[in-house]
Amino acid sequence: MSTELLTGADTASAGSPVRRWVRRPGRRSLSVAVARLLTAFAVLLIWQYSPQGVVPTIAVSRPLPIIRSFGHLVRTGELFSGTWATAEQVLYSLVLGALIGVVLAILTWAPIGRWLLGPLISASYAIPKVGLISFYILLLGVDTKAHVVFVTGFVLFAYYFAVRDAFEDLDRDKLTALRLMGASRLALFRVYVLPSAVPYLFTATRIAVPLAFASEVFAELEMPTATGLGVSLEQATDSLDASTSMAIALFIVLIGYLLDLLIGARLRRYTESIGTGLVL
């Protein structure tokens, strides 16, 4: 066990070779990027040229056919129409989920609302939501409406819990002071409560977007409608087209990875810029 591995970057200043790297962060990150690229390239080479039987090509194909399938999906526009259809459902669900989540949080802010709705919300949260898909198929049929309702079921809790946390973290003294200064309930909400909840809403969005995307893909695989990334993946699998399956699957993984990267970084910058104590 080396010292560096125990202490990570904190021991960077301990040894002279490490210190040299610290002085030139650009060189260090460049070497990481090069090492990552070389590793990825090596994996691709092994995947492409390994003998039959080593890699289950019937399921995962090989890189070159996958690239060709990806090119075909781009040229025919199937990838863009699928991405757009999936994004559309995700967007509707996010808007609906945010709206329901925020309204529920506002309703349960008052003690009577909490008394009436608390157990229902706790019980609904405990349901394994993937299981609800069968129930929605029965109620709404194989339809995009069922997708939106299914995904909303995941998303609304992210917003509900975030806004509820925001309300719990409000400064009681500030609220009392504003009330004493004659602020109405609406003014109080507009001037103090809502701005305080904004960073929490951003955090909820960070959780909700990848969650909505993943649950929409699940819904599309289980309830294939006209278009969507999950629908295309299901169709390619049904026709045993492993290279197209892998091309779509890898594209979905890439979107998931980028969402995690982009939303996380943007939110971090935002919370830093407004100086909140939110850690993402």
Place this chain on the structure above:
Amino acid sequence: MSKSARRVASVAAQWIFSAAVVYAVWEWLLAPNLSRVFMAPPSAVWDQLTSWASNGTMFSLSYTTFSEAFVGFVIGSAAGLLFALVIGLSPYLTSKVLEPVVVAIYAMPKFVLVPILYIWLGSDFLPRVLLVTAAVFPLVAIYTLTGIRTVDPDRVTMMRLMGASRAQIASKLLIPHTMRYVVTGLTFSFPHAVTMAIGAEILFGTTTGLGGTLYTDAQQFNAAAVIAALIIATALAAVLTGICRLIGTLALASFGTPASPART
């Protein structure tokens, strides 16, 4: 009546009131106005539940889902721990090259693996377990890695100055510190494993387990069975989550509470 007794009575009244409202809406508003194909009344769901309880179906359904979740959880946890140790204890460059693997698996929608696993391994026990493994692995790896990386470097230096060997640093500092994170990761990921097992059973279109029942009974428009299976799935998830939290709390009591990985 003491204050705590009043509080218990208030919570009980709150839950009884909510249950009564749900029952009333379901029995007198939804069930009569919707076809039996889409919505079964509470009495039909109750009959289904008692029938499953008496003939052992309830146990066998729960056991199948639980066994998939448990085996996937054990494999995913072991793999996550091992991978985190490799990343955490490797030199800088190796750890930086391996890190994106965990992040990519964490960020990917796991159900995207279903079609690939289906073509490769069919729809039996193994592919469903592998899907659960894919969900548990990154969670345990991230928590463990956070534990390894948050070891206080000053303490390491101090122990080294006092002549501690590597094994001693590992046993006296690294492992106790990291264990808190590992326990949190394991406690957090088991309920996920149960949900993934149900999702896997639905997507693989199996006839076994709670997800399999949800899938097949929805195909046959048996609303009573779908709702009954949902109730059992919720109860199973709630009980297992409760047990996990209890074990986690007891285990953490001896290690102390770790900071959230998101905060480090």
